[in-house]
Amino acid sequence: MCQPGLRRSASCGGPDRARLPVQVRRRDERRIPSGVRYCSRDRVTGRPRRYHRLVLSFSAQTRTANLARMAQDRFDVLVIGGGITGAGIALDAAARGFSVALIEKDDFASGTSGRSSRLVHGGLRYLEHREFGLVRESLRERGLLFRLAPHLILPVPMYMLAGDRRSRTRYGLGLTGYDLMAAGRNIGVHRPVTAEQVRQAMPGLGAPSRGYRYFEGQTDDARLTIEVARTAQAFGAVLANHVRAEALLGGARVAGAVAADEMTGERFEIRALVTVNAAGVWADQVVRLAAGGGAASAAGSAGSGRLRPSKGVHLVFAPGTVRTTAALAVPSAAGDGRYVFLVPWEDRVYAGTTDTPYSGDLDHPAVEAADRDYILAMVAREFPGVNERDVVASWAGLRPLLNQDEPAADARTSDLSRRHVVFEDPPGLFTITGGKLTTYRAMAEDLVDRIADSLRRRSRCLTPSIPLGLHGPVRAARGLATAEAARLGLPPGTGARLMQRYGDDWREAIRLIGQDPSLGEPAVDGLPVLNVELDLARSREMAITAEDVFVRRTRLTTRDASVTRPAG
Numbered sequence: 001m002c003q004p005g006l007r008r009s010a011s012c013g014g015p016d017r018a019r020l021p022v023q024v025r026r027r028d029e030r031r032i033p034s035g036v037r038y039c040s041r042d043r044v045t046g047r048p049r050r051y052h053r054l055v056l057s058f059s060a061q062t063r064t065a066n067l068a069r070m071a072q073d074r075f076d077v078l079v080i081g082g083g084i085t086g087a088g089i090a091l092d093a094a095a096r097g098f099s100v101a102l103i104e105k106d107d108f109a110s111g112t113s114g115r116s117s118r119l120v121h122g123g124l125r126y127l128e129h130r131e132f133g134l135v136r137e138s139l140r141e142r143g144l145l146f147r148l149a150p151h152l153i154l155p156v157p158m159y160m161l162a163g164d165r166r167s168r169t170r171y172g173l174g175l176t177g178y179d180l181m182a183a184g185r186n187i188g189v190h191r192p193v194t195a196e197q198v199r200q201a202m203p204g205l206g207a208p209s210r211g212y213r214y215f216e217g218q219t220d221d222a223r224l225t226i227e228v229a230r231t232a233q234a235f236g237a238v239l240a241n242h243v244r245a246e247a248l249l250g251g252a253r254v255a256g257a258v259a260a261d262e263m264t265g266e267r268f269e270i271r272a273l274v275t276v277n278a279a280g281v282w283a284d285q286v287v288r289l290a291a292g293g294g295a296a297s298a299a300g301s302a303g304s305g306r307l308r309p310s311k312g313v314h315l316v317f318a319p320g321t322v323r324t325t326a327a328l329a330v331p332s333a334a335g336d337g338r339y340v341f342l343v344p345w346e347d348r349v350y351a352g353t354t355d356t357p358y359s360g361d362l363d364h365p366a367v368e369a370a371d372r373d374y375i376l377a378m379v380a381r382e383f384p385g386v387n388e389r390d391v392v393a394s395w396a397g398l399r400p401l402l403n404q405d406e407p408a409a410d411a412r413t414s415d416l417s418r419r420h421v422v423f424e425d426p427p428g429l430f431t432i433t434g435g436k437l438t439t440y441r442a443m444a445e446d447l448v449d450r451i452a453d454s455l456r457r458r459s460r461c462l463t464p465s466i467p468l469g470l471h472g473p474v475r476a477a478r479g480l481a482t483a484e485a486a487r488l489g490l491p492p493g494t495g496a497r498l499m500q501r502y503g504d505d506w507r508e509a510i511r512l513i514g515q516d517p518s519l520g521e522p523a524v525d526g527l528p529v530l531n532v533e534l535d536l537a538r539s540r541e542m543a544i545t546a547e548d549v550f551v552r553r554t555r556l557t558t559r560d561a562s563v564t565r566p567a568g
């Protein structure tokens with residue numbers, strides 16, 4: 001819904017509706033007086049689906065207005081951290097009717113949520129660790145996300161090679177269990193494949209063998225996070241990036257935070273009944289703020305606490321070098337029992353990940369030579385001829401893994417659970433750590449249930465039926481976007497790509513290109529990103545710095561690290 005004080009955009013509330021096919025409008029939508037649209041019925045609950053209105057602006061101006069509100073109002077919930085977990089909590093709480101503020105010290109998804117393997121998956125390998133509950137929950141969430149963000153989460157065929165009978169039996173049993181656990185929400189059952197089928201799917205593979213094909217979901221994690229953040233704003237949450245929690249307010253009970261605007265240096269207090277620490281690998285630092293440690297003493301590297309961060313690195317390969325149309329899960333070349341993924345991404349392929357204990361600077365995890373070697377060894381073994389010169393970009397992220405009770409000193413981080421925990425300590429400060437990108441919605445539901453109990457406010461979680469950035473059927477949107485892009489003379493595939501990355505905002509992109517055809521030109525020669533995407537990042541996605549635009553909104557620098565971005 002359009003927020004008071006925000007610019008009312010052309011697409012907010014509806015001129016774009018006029019372009020929807022008439023039968024779609026008549027069947028799926030009717031307006032009710034509150035301005036919230038009810039569109040058909042939820043297949044799971046049978047209740048009418050509640051959709052917020054179409055897109056809204058989410059810009060530097062929105063941020064300025066939000067900062068003013070943060071300093072003036074008193075909120076039910078203040079969320080610290082604008083990764084997928086914090087954004088998911090802001091959305092869940094706002095949709096239940098709580099007043100919510102969220103601050104992020106850097107940019108949305110600048111932490112782990114923009115540096116993952118980008119898979120929305122059940123986690124087949126967790127079956128080995130007998131984490132059946134985690135796998136079941138992840139598969140349920142995977143199915144739900146396919147429905148809520150069908151433009152952003154795409155099915156990706158995944159292959160596992162099994163040349164010998166023993167591994168074929170083992171994988172076959174595992175995948176059968178996986179499919180059964182996903183029953184009702186599966187995105188495609190597994191099936192055995194011949195060596196020839198493997199070769200066709202992955203022409204560059206050195207030694208194709210028999211194996212299995214199954215399906216997982218693939219997303220752009222930073223785009224998913226920004227879409228959840230925007231949806232939270234549409235439900236009334238007040239969000240700002242580049243704002244750091246420097247100290248916590250209150251005595252025995254935490255009552256909000258002292259915030260610092262990283263762009264201006266200005267400080268102000270945000271008062272809230274409940275404060276949520278969704279700071280990912282920085283969560284221990286935020287807990288230390290409650291003990292009176294200021295930002296300076298709390299900042300720094302990973303230390304003792306409830307978290308045991310682990311670093312994961314990905315390498316991106318130039319178009320045409322790793323020749324595959326499908327994803328591949330293979331044992332690493334190090335013989336450590338880990339699996340590494342190769343995943344096609346538009347015209348390139350990325351591979352990862354490593355999983356090593358980390359105790360360095362949390363703000364700047366680096367891709368070391370050992371990380372590169374680990375991944376390259378696997379890629380070169382499977383795809384002969386690929387070498388270091390084919391790597392065009394890379395990223396490193398930190399997993400917020402839980403320090404399990406008395407872990408053996410040499411416990412590998414890959415053995416630590418991906419479960420999440422919620423605890424309230426000290427009173428008024430709820431910390432949520434661990435978890436996965438895939439399960440962010442369930443994590444948020446769990447946490448907001450706890451908050452509702454503590455505030456004695458009965459509420460029901462609505463996020464299973466809140467779409468994330470695309471309203472209406474994805475096929476109709478793709479068809480319309482394709483037709484509109486063709487009308488403007490844009491290259492084939494442009495409309496579908498804009499719809500896939502920007503959801504409902506594909507209309508705004510097309511409208512802007514219609515007004516200024518230069519916006520339909522590539523932002524960088526040889527890359528699919530258009531100039532209009534740089535505009536959308538600032539006007540609709542609260543990108544404040546060039547890094548926000550280039551690294552996370554458009555992914556220009558993770559496509560090709562040699563792309564230079566303007567300062568600022």
Ligand SMILES: Cc1cc2nc3c(=O)[nH]c(=O)nc-3n(C[C@H](O)[C@H](O)[C@H](O)COP(=O)(O)OP(=O)(O)OC[C@H]3O[C@@H](n4cnc5c(N)ncnc54)[C@H](O)[C@@H]3O)c2cc1C
Binds near residue numbers: 105281312438
């Ligand atoms: C290499 C790797 C691969 C992964 N692959 C997958 C995958 O394929 N699928 C999957 O489901 N999961 C995956 N994960 C896990 C998933 O990415 C994480 O669980 C998830 O992104 C964590 O999100 P978060 O919001 O908790 O943390 P973050 O994204 O790190 O967000 C925390 C935010 O808090 C902010 N913050 C910290 N301190 C403050 C402060 N004082 N004031 C204000 N803001 C603050 C930070 O800047 C940060 O943006 C992967 C993780 C890694 C590292």
